[in-house]
Amino acid sequence: MPRDYYEVLGVPRDADEAQLKKAFRGLARELHPDVNKHDPEAEEKFKEAAEAYEVLSDADRRRTYDTYGHEGLSSRGFHARSADFGNFEDIISALFGQAGGDLFGFGRSGPAAGADIGASVEVTLQEVLTGAHRELALEAVSVCEHCNGNGAEPGTPIHTCETCDGAGQVRQVTQTAFGQMLRTGACPTCGGAGKTAETPCEVCDGRGRLMKSRTWDVEVPAGIESGQRIRIAGAGHAGEPGGGSGDLYVEVIVVPDELFERHGSELLTEVRLSATRAMLGGELLVETLEGEREIKVPAGAQPGDHVILKGQGLPSLRGGSRGDLHVALRVIVPNGLDPHQMELAEALEESIDESNLNVDDGSGWRSRLRGRRRGSRQRA
DSSP states (O other), X not given: OOOOHHHHHTXXXXXXXXXHHHHHHHHHHHHOTTTXXXXXXXXXXXXXXXXXXXXXXXXXXXXXXXXXXXXXXXXXXXXXXXXXXXXXXXXXXXXXXXXXXXXXTOSOSSOOOOOOEEEEEEEOHHHHHHOEEEEXXXXXXXXXXXTTTSOBOTTSOEEEOTTTTTSSEXXXXXXXXXXXXXXXXXXXXXXXXXXXXXXXXXXXXXXXXXXXXXXXXXXXXXXXXXXXEXXXXXXXXXXXXXXXXXXXEEEEEEOOOSXXXXXXXXXXXXXXXXXXXXXXXXXXXXXXXXXEEEEEEOTTOOTTOEEXXXXXXXXXXXXXXXXXXXXXXXXXOOOSOOHHHHHHHHHHXXXXXXGGGOOOOOOOHHHHHTTSSOOOOEEO
């Protein structure tokens, strides 16, 4: 059974035209044979993506597919255009016309730029506070160092391509099921370079590029949010000679912390204290990202109250002062009291009157912080 078209493109079922085109464009770049030489199934994967885009970008076909699935399309005589072509650029041209090459970065007049690379790194909240460095290892299309990217064995001559006379492009007429199609594409002899090596480079077989392991030192700035990306210009796949390299996009994942809950530059945590300590008040030690700090609990503190440690939160990427650390008071009622403690508790209970119960209702500290309810706040 063929795969679901939405799954193939990686888009939601309500995706609009812009989302479909963006998804297909990304897959086209990823699966292009000049970049993806290590995956023997790249061509079939691309044809699958092209078929999915062809259906979902057509309102009538998409409606049929959403209602009846693949069988509904076949029963109405649908035949994917990608099945009529064996060439990557031909499929692009069939779907998008002569402008398809420019739209997707293939078949243009100048050298093609390299594709972008995506990667991810994990950091802790502590590293969000201070910033961090990560060494990222990746495989990327790189310029061949043996021939400096010109595709010729060092010391051997390079000639003007006889097929395209140095233009790097040729015009071809392709006979298709839809009639003749004229397209301009990269010269098949020189690959668009306009020159050919008399003796191809022994390391890269004359391509001027090859897959190579590389490492990058990625600087993660303080205050970064989970899901944000860092762009490193020129660190992606190498392009054709003169075409420039793609970029490296590194997504940062902030690992959840056991002690702290993050809201932007604000941090939330909690401290346990007994009901009697809450009644009496006093000093308590709490953990911060920079070690233990002392807070003062006011006498008569209620469950849900919290103390604010100014400037003990996280920095912002935009700069300025740090956020605050909000310490929720988790009041614990003691159990397992011995007879003496029970006697003292009983005496205390008998001494309490209505005036001692005229207190705040203890609305939640998370709710107050988010603005849903307001309550008294004590500041350290």
